[in-house]
Amino acid sequence: MAATNLTEVVLLACGSFNPITNMHLRMFELARDHLEDTGHYTVVKGIISPVGDAYKKKGLIEVDHRLEMASLAADTSDWITVDPWESLQPEWVETAKVVRHHYEELLASEQNKDAVDSVKYAKKRRIEEKSTTCTTPRASISPNLRKIALKLKQKKVIELKGEQYIIKTTSSFRNYTTRFNVGQEFEEFTKGLDNRRLKSLVTWKGNKLVCEQTGEKNNRGWAHWIEDDKLHLDLYCDGEVCSQVFKKKGCE
DSSP: OOOSOOEEEEEEEEEOOTTOOHHHHHHHHHHHHHHHHTTSEEEEEEEEEEOOGGGOOTTOOOHHHHHHHHHHHTTTOSSEEEOOTGGGOSSOOOHHHHHHHHHHHHHHHHHHHHHHHHHHHHHHHHHHHHOOOOOOOOOOOOHHHHHHHHHOOOEEEEEEETTEEEEEEEOSSOOEEEEEETTOOEEEEOTTTTOOEEEEEEEEETTEEEEEEESSSSSEEEEEEEETTEEEEEEEETTEEEEEEEOOTTOO
């Protein structure tokens, strides 16, 4: 009989990952197999936490490169992720403090999940009783995630192969690729971003390539356009807008 009271476990590996290797990933699998074979645990997540440049280990390559390599190595895994928090700290961080940070993040995540579940139930009940539409409140973003986002340097490549557009967005934290044909609705899974399943439709509106996304959030989508030899991007959701500007490679 399968156990129903398994203890959930998150595996955390700290180190230089200079560079990451197959055995780094293999140790996650070995640890997961051993724990789950006991019949007492279930591993729900694996976290790779590269040390920052302040560690000053001889031969340590810059953290941006180590994060990029780790992200590429873990890209095909559905349970191992790369977290840049430790690597972005200005000073070397003791392992115990890294463990404490992730423990607090996991607790906060569980609390937010409970809050969202409560909101969804209340929303459903209000719709049934009053037959009105209710907007789901925006989830809070942790201060640490905000700091990471502000420090990231993104690269964006837009390709046209036949009638299909391919937009690749890469950074030392996360990579994301989307493929679509203009005017054709498609299923999209925002893996590594906010992990939502959407129906997306991209069309031309004047000189802007505009995407309208239908899912859990209202008025969600994006718009790309070129102006003054720069690529502009507006991301919008629930009345909020995030604007980004990209320069051509080699331009100052």
